[in-house]
Each structure stands twice: as C-alpha cells, then as structure tokens.
Amino acid sequence: MFQGVAPSRNSVAQPLGDGRVVMAVEMRTADGWRPGLLVFDPETGAEGGRYPLPLRGGVARLFLSPDGTRLLIACGVIRQSCTETGGDAVVTQRDDLRVFADVPVEGRSLTAYPGTPTPPEAYGFEAVFAAQGSRILAGGSTRPLVLLDAGGTRIAELARRDMSAFPAAVSDSGRIARGESDASDRGGDRLRFWDIRDGAELRRIEGSAGWRLRAAPFWSDDGAMLFVPRVQRGAMLLDRFRTP
Structure with a gap:
C-alpha cells in the first residue's frame, strides 16, 4: 500500500x-x-x-x-x-x-x-510492436483491439472498441493482459488475457462489486505475475495475479 x-x-x-x-x-x-x-x-x-x-x-x-x-x-x-x-x-x-x-x-x-520502431500511422496511435516485433497490437479504445502479424495481416480481433478500457500489457512470455471497466457500475471491473501468437482468449477475471481499476496492468520481469493498480482511501494498492 x-x-x-x-x-x-x-x-x-x-x-x-x-x-x-x-x-x-x-x-x-x-x-x-x-x-x-x-x-x-x-x-x-x-x-x-x-x-x-x-x-x-x-x-x-x-x-x-x-x-x-x-x-x-x-x-x-x-x-x-x-x-x-x-x-x-x-x-x-x-x-x-x-x-x-x-x-x-x-x-x-x-x-x-x-x-x-513503431507500427505505421495507419494502424492508429495506440498500435505497438510485440513479441520481438513479430506482432502488432493495435486499437484498444477508439478502435477494436486487434492482433496483426508484422506485415499487417490481421490474425484476430480480441475485443470491441472500448473507451473505458486500459492500455494492454504484453509479457515476454507471450501473454496479453487488459483491464476493462464495468459500464453498468453494478459489478466490478475485469481482466482479460490472450495469447500473443494466435489471439486466443486464455482467461477472464471478473471483479466483485466495487473492484475498480485505476491504471493499466503490468507484468513481472519473468512474466509469471501480473500487477494491477487501484486506489482506496487515498492510497494506491496492487493486486497480484498468476499468469493464466
């Protein structure tokens, strides 16, 4: 804390x-x-x-x-x-x-x-290289979150356009993680995970009511742990999750 x-x-x-x-x-x-x-x-x-x-x-x-x-x-x-x-x-x-x-x-x-090096402007300002430059992760808020190969061929659409989503984080072990806000405000926020190779969804973690993310998640150096910042009573907290 x-x-x-x-x-x-x-x-x-x-x-x-x-x-x-x-x-x-x-x-x-x-x-x-x-x-x-x-x-x-x-x-x-x-x-x-x-x-x-x-x-x-x-x-x-x-x-x-x-x-x-x-x-x-x-x-x-x-x-x-x-x-x-x-x-x-x-x-x-x-x-x-x-x-x-x-x-x-x-x-x-x-x-x-x-x-x-960054992907061409045509992929949007949110696009980044991943997996040692063999993949492009594009979109995430103003556009759907999509996975492409280095040449720009689409591999998979991971998620729809979501202005409330946090920036995605990619681990060295090839896992994509993204936090998403609950639009209804009745439940908690969520985490989603995908494989950087083919875009397959690996897991979802649905937060309990009141679980609100505050910043983008980030990985440990070895990719074994994901850290998720949130705020409670004027303090920053870190929740920890094992790689799916």
Missing part, C-alpha cells in the same frame, strides 16, 4: 532492474498534490523513493529508452509547454531520478521512446 499516491490511465510502470519499477503518478507533497515518480518493488511492496516532477500539472506518460538507461516523461497529448521551464517533456537517467533536463518532443501521441 502506498499512501498519498494516485495513478491514472497513463501510469504505465517501466522496469528499473532488480525487480523494481517506476511509475508516473500524482503524489501528495508538503506543497499539495503534484506529478511525480514512484519507485517500488511490486512483488514485495517495498517503496524505493518518490521524486516530484518539474511539471506544471497532470500525470505524464513515461517511456524507457531502448538501452534501458533513460526515462522520458512526456506531457499530455493536448497541452504542450507543460514543464516548469516551458518545455514539452523532460528526460532523466534511470540511475538518478533527481535530475531532469528538458527535451523536445515532435509528436505528442507517443507510444514508445522517440527513435524506437
């Missing part, structure tokens, strides 16, 4: 090594709530530090460089110039999250670290 922490749909955890992850969240400070980075071990719940961000508001999107050494914190897709120094985004070193530098960002709808 992490008191005084509020994740959002943009709060996708990124690995830091040694089992730790970093997540962009809203955090309570002596000056009130502000955006920041939370470092923690999702398996043990041990907190590794909180680092307020030099942003003027809003939970940012966090991207890890391909070599794993830098973190880019991008502002919202609507408002630019949202750093305290008037920039569009900031970058920091993975090993020292106390020092930030402004960095220009050409496209505001980032899905990966700038310079990282």
